[in-house]
Amino acid sequence: MGMKDQFQEKSEQWQQKAKQKAEQAKEQGQRGRQGQGQGPDRDRMRDEETERLQREEQERLDPDYDM
Numbered sequence: 462m463g464m465k466d467q468f469q470e471k472s473e474q475w476q477q478k479a480k481q482k483a484e485q486a487k488e489q490g491q492r493g494r495q496g497q498g499q500g501p502d503r504d505r506m507r508d509e510e511t512e513r514l515q516r517e518e519q520e521r522l523d524p525d526y527d528m
Contacts, residue, residue: 468522476515483511 486507 472518472522475518479511479514483507 487504490503490507
C-alpha cells in the first residue's frame with residue numbers, strides 16, 4: 462500500500478469518526494433538550510464544526526497528492 466493510499470484511508474477513518482461523534486452529540490443534545498428551550502443553533506454549530514474539521518483534514522492531505 463502506498464503512502465497516498467494510507468493517507469486516504471486515514472482521512473476516511475477520521476471523517477467517519479467525526480460523523481459518528483456529531484451524530485452522538487446530536488442525539489444527546491436532543492435528549493437533553495427535551496423540555497428545555499434550547500434552539501437548533503447548537504446543532505447547527507456542531508454541524509459547522511464537523512464540516513470545518515473535515516475540510517481542514519482534506520486540505521491538509523490534498524498537497525500530498527500533488528507529488
